[in-house]
Amino acid sequence: MTDSEFDIIQHYFCASKRLPRKDVLLSVGDDCAITEHRENQRIAITTDTMVENTHFLPDIRPADLAYKAAATNLSDLAAMGAEPAWFSLALILPKIDHQWLTEFSHSFFDVLDHYNVDLIGGDTTKGDHLSITITAQGVVPKGKALCRHSAKAGDWIYVSGFLGDSAGGLSLLLQTKSAVTKFENADCQYLVKRHLRPTPRVLLGFELAVSSLANAAIDISDGFAADLGHILQRSQCSAVIDLEKLPISQSLINVFGKVQAEKFALSGGEDYELCFTVSELNRAKLERALTHIGVNYTCVGQLRPQRSYHKKTILFKRNGEQVELDCNLGFDHFKVG
Amino acid sequence: MTDSEFDIIQHYFCASKRLPRKDVLLSVGDDCAITEHRENQRIAITTDTMVENTHFLPDIRPADLAYKAAATNLSDLAAMGAEPAWFSLALILPKIDHQWLTEFSHSFFDVLDHYNVDLIGGDTTKGDHLSITITAQGVVPKGKALCRHSAKAGDWIYVSGFLGDSAGGLSLLLQTKSAVTKFENADCQYLVKRHLRPTPRVLLGFELAVSSLANAAIDISDGFAADLGHILQRSQCSAVIDLEKLPISQSLINVFGKVQAEKFALSGGEDYELCFTVSELNRAKLERALTHIGVNYTCVGQLRPQRSYHKKTILFKRNGEQVELDCNLGFDHFKVG
Incomplete structure (x- = not known):
């Protein structure tokens, strides 16, 4: 043509x-x-x-x-x-x-x-x-780009917004096999909107870069565990994640229940939130710097030295107790739920 | 995946x-x-x-x-x-x-x-x-890029290499409905190779730019007449083309005959030769500058002021006599011959 x-x-x-x-x-x-x-x-x-x-x-x-x-x-x-x-x-x-x-x-x-x-x-x-x-x-x-390979053991792990909403929205659409289904339930409407109209965290990323407060960052496109895994692999670290700290929206829990909501939060893709790591020294500065950005952010865990004796690079804890989860695999588009 | x-x-x-x-x-x-x-x-x-x-x-x-x-x-x-x-x-x-x-x-x-x-x-x-x-x-x-809009009436129109070989090669492949057909005839082999393995004129383009000798350039992907037409439109010029000067390979003539070879040269696409325009003042310098590039180039015509009273922007001549051709349309992939 x-x-x-x-x-x-x-x-x-x-x-x-x-x-x-x-x-x-x-x-x-x-x-x-x-x-x-x-x-x-x-x-x-x-x-x-x-x-x-x-x-x-x-x-x-x-x-x-x-x-x-x-x-x-x-x-x-x-x-x-x-x-x-x-x-x-x-x-x-x-x-x-x-x-x-x-x-x-x-x-x-x-x-x-x-x-x-x-x-x-x-x-x-x-x-x-x-x-x-x-x-x-x-x-x-110059010199300010946020990379995956520059996280340090001891860094705190942050995520912006809520996790899993997009996967919840996609799951609802897949049940109807249509991307234009209108849901009456407000929670469903919210989740579908988060799937179809995710917010790129442009201002947050720019602030993290120019302030030099974050050591590493990635956007959550393949699912939180998989994308954190990219930072861990490239930075040669492991991580401890506190499951009860994962930011999960009330809408996601209302529609799918707590167990499925947590699965979506860990391995559902396409949230397009940012995951970033911040040293202990920079935590207070970071929280001040982000007050005017207008995006929620949550500390969900901490980086540890690489554990070569253990094949899993992410250790999950719930209320201080270690739990076994199998969610280190990436999100597969259209195979959710 | x-x-x-x-x-x-x-x-x-x-x-x-x-x-x-x-x-x-x-x-x-x-x-x-x-x-x-x-x-x-x-x-x-x-x-x-x-x-x-x-x-x-x-x-x-x-x-x-x-x-x-x-x-x-x-x-x-x-x-x-x-x-x-x-x-x-x-x-x-x-x-x-x-x-x-x-x-x-x-x-x-x-x-x-x-x-x-x-x-x-x-x-x-x-x-x-x-x-x-x-x-x-x-x-x-800075300031050296070769654009389509900066040609001037009076510029001489040059093309590199031969025109139409790629369209000839494609025509041969389409007859066999296969891109891996082996032809025994050396002319056919040459044409197919020009279609599958065109040479991007990187060194020529770079030399034209840094020497500031060319006023405008375009690569011939849609066919010579169509691509020259883009220069004419953006530079608000018309052109006179001497058909007998079009660089046509002996292989193309051997396989397809003179009439079809000229059609391919004018409106066959994917030659990836350069068409460029050079002022009278820079002609001699250009020819000196290009001696070490190792690419043939041919002057095929000249730019004229825009002719608003005439809808055709390219006037074709053969041995000084005006001829009517209908080849101002672009090359349509896979509709050759």
Whole structure:
């Protein structure tokens, strides 16, 4: 669809209402975009793909899909402490549906405009199944990026927001086999909204990075235990987690009960909250620094030296007593509950 | 395939034999890659998607596919005069085929290593049809990028290499409905190779940019007439093309005859040669500057002021006489001949 590709891009994807960013010297419409950057900036780059039937139900609203595709990439930038800047969008479309493209592009630019991001390029291609690949770029001050490999034994483990809500929402949608089901129950509505419209913790990540108060961070996309596991592996640490401290919403407990809610909190994916580690020395400063961010955060455990004699890297405790849980595996999209 | 995704990336896509680039501070394995850059550099960014049955035949060799996916993106960087630097790779795979992944990744890193490019991230996802999206980034000195909008009336129009060979090769493969057909005829072998293994004109683009000798450039991916049309539209010019000057290989003429060979040269896509425009003042300097590049180049016409009274922006001449051709439309993948 060479010609119509050009028309689609012109019509739908040159539509931001904002003034373009000053650091974008050339945007959509040439062989490449051209960007510039300040001396002490580093660039954070991430790529995420969402595929029909693997990452979203086929009947998902285009506005929800566009929001989530943008939000998941913003979340990766947030996990590095980067300020979002430039997106490239590759769309594979089974057909040209103008109503769909209108809703998708409006929602997409709503998110980009909110975070002051420019769409600087991409590709629109015909294919049998809908998929969306975004390469997102952000800027982070030199030496400030939050990495997975720099956590230290003794660090306290924090998470933002609530855990498991998104997996709860997905589970409800999967029961109906539709992404557009309207639930009457307010708890269900909340959980579905957390699944379809997760909040990327951009401001939190940026504050953690520029304040230099966190040693490591990751966003919770595969489930808390799996993503914490990435920090542990890269930082050569183990962890103790206090299960009773996991931040679980009352809605999740109301709908699924305490046992299932805790399972979702530990291994349900797509919460897009941040997990970050903070030294004892920085705890008080951190709590002061985050007061104006407007995001809940909870200390759920502590890092320990790597335990080579024990294959499990996360030790779970409930009220001080060690408990055995099998939730170190990652979240598998669409195999929840 | 969350877990196996991690395994695939670890096993196949952390495989460069080169030392990593010094400007990549953090590569595959965190939420984002982190890159740095020099004060006077600008970054060129492009995204291209290739989808099974739209851009390549299903039986294409994985090594050919990896080469071509990398080369098409390198070609976009070349068209801006950028030096290739960092690639992100998003793969949608219908199944995990280790033989396929081995061949694909080896070929992919062969190209990246040749051009000193680091793979800095990406995503591997399950989906019904194979597709490859690459976001490629390069660096270009401040103020030197070759754009489509900066051509001037009076500029001479140059193209590198031969035109139409790739479309000829594709036409041969489509006749056999296979991308692995072995032809006995040497001309056919050459044409198929130009289709499967086009040469991105990276050094030529870089030389054109740093020497400031070209006013505008584009890579020929949609066909010469269509891509020249993009320069004309963005630069508000028209053009006169001398048909007898089009660089057409003897192989293309031998296999398809002169008439069809010229059609391929004008509107066949995927040559990945560069089309660039040069002022009268810079012609002699250009020809000197390009002697060491090792790429043929041909002057095929000249830019004229925009002709608002005439809807066609390209005037074709043969031996000085105007001729009517209908080849201003873009190349449609898989609808050749």
